[in-house]
Amino acid sequence: MKYGVCIIGSGPAGISAAIYSVRAGVKTAVISAGTGVLDSAEVIENYYGFERISGRELNERGINQAKKLGVDIFEAEATSIDYDGGFAVSAGDVSIECDALILALGRRRQKSGIKGIDALEGRGVSFCAVCDGFFYRGKKVGVLGSGAYALSEAKHLAAFADSVTIFTNGQDAEVEIPPEFSVEVRPVRDVLKSDDETGGRLKGLLLDDGEVKEIDGLFIALGMASAGDFALKLGVITENGIIKTDSDGQTNVPGLFAAGDCTGGIYQVSQAVGQGAAAGLAASKFSKKSKR
Numbered sequence: 614m615k616y617g618v619c620i621i622g623s624g625p626a627g628i629s630a631a632i633y634s635v636r637a638g639v640k641t642a643v644i645s646a647g648t649g650v651l652d653s654a655e656v657i658e659n660y661y662g663f664e665r666i667s668g669r670e671l672n673e674r675g676i677n678q679a680k681k682l683g684v685d686i687f688e689a690e691a692t693s694i695d696y697d698g699g700f701a702v703s704a705g706d707v708s709i710e711c712d713a714l715i716l717a718l719g720r721r722r723q724k725s726g727i728k729g730i731d732a733l734e735g736r737g738v739s740f741c742a743v744c745d746g747f748f749y750r751g752k753k754v755g756v757l758g759s760g761a762y763a764l765s766e767a768k769h770l771a772a773f774a775d776s777v778t779i780f781t782n783g784q785d786a787e788v789e790i791p792p793e794f795s796v797e798v799r800p801v802r803d804v805l806k807s808d809d810e811t812g813g814r815l816k817g818l819l820l821d822d823g824e825v826k827e828i829d830g831l832f833i834a835l836g837m838a839s840a841g842d843f844a845l846k847l848g849v850i851t852e853n854g855i856i857k858t859d860s861d862g863q864t865n866v867p868g869l870f871a872a873g874d875c876t877g878g879i880y881q882v883s884q885a886v887g888q889g890a891a892a893g894l895a896a897s898k899f900s901k902k903s904k905r
């Protein structure tokens with residue numbers, strides 16, 4: 614399906630962006646894996662025009678408003694984005710091409726809780742199969758995660774690696790894993806690393822029952838792909854996982870915008886709505902220009 618503007622995320626940033634984009638006359642889609650953090654805001658008393666409203670109701674009102682204006686909303690988890698001048702987003706059975714894309718995914722990034730993993734980033738641990746998969750040609754790699762995003766990363770790695778094991782760390786796999794991938798459900802107790810002056814390199818994982826699984830690389834793909842994960846794959850400039858944009862929400866990648874909590878600042882609905890509006894307007898302009 615082809616759209617002028619596609620937005621990932623249906624929180625206040627994504628929905629505000631969609632309202633401005635569709636009202637600028639551009640065919641607009643939202644892909645969303647459900648309500649974001651607003652769902653846990655029981656009472657909001659500081660949003661303009663509402664003395665007191667629950668986060669859930671505020672979000673539902675926004676989504677209904679966007680639907681009435683003609684925004685197409687797809688309930689699906691985005692797992693990959695391809696860019697070659699335009700964007701192609703894959704989300705389960707949904708595949709959307711668009712001229713301009715807005716990342717409005719909030720700021721959730723799931724932590725592994727496994728001690729020492731983050732410290733090995735760049736030395737056997739990676740957060741991006743598209744960026745680093747090539748370095749593991751003919752090697753044994755693992756993917757840490759249990760959902761659609763983990764499977765998407767594993768599929769990407771299969772083109773390079775000798776073998777790919779999906780480590781679910783004690784969780785049940787949330788998607789059907791094709792037989793070409795091994796699945797290891799036992800919890801991971803520790804990471805094993807080589808001893809050298811650079812701080813060591815990942816050698817393997819120690820499982821809860823004491824068995825060691827030797828791997829050369831581990832790709833972290835916990836929960837859903839976050840804004841930071843997509844930014845890494847698309848070459849977007851970030852600072853501590855926060856996406857850098859100009860005042861229109863434009864990132865350093867032409868046609869790629871970001872709004873709301875994933876861009877830092879004050880984590881508030883009012884900021885998300887304002888940034889969404891600016892990004893929606895700028896993205897719709899970008900889409901119109903790219904059609905000429």
Ligand SMILES: Cc1cc2nc3c(=O)[nH]c(=O)nc-3n(C[C@H](O)[C@H](O)[C@H](O)COP(=O)(O)OP(=O)(O)OC[C@H]3O[C@@H](n4cnc5c(N)ncnc54)[C@H](O)[C@@H]3O)c2cc1C
Nearest residue numbers: 622623624625626646649650691718719873874880881882
């Ligand atoms: C407990 C709590 C109380 C709060 N109270 C207030 C308050 O009183 N006032 C106030 O102004 N703010 C409050 N906030 C903050 C406010 O909720 C956030 O600032 C706001 O929701 C941010 O909007 P957003 O659109 O950037 O992100 P979110 O609302 O987090 O929306 C993110 C969207 O991205 C989607 N998404 C993420 N990953 C994917 C993926 N891979 N594929 C598809 N979709 C994806 C999610 O499903 C969701 O739809 C509160 C937050 C919390 C947690």
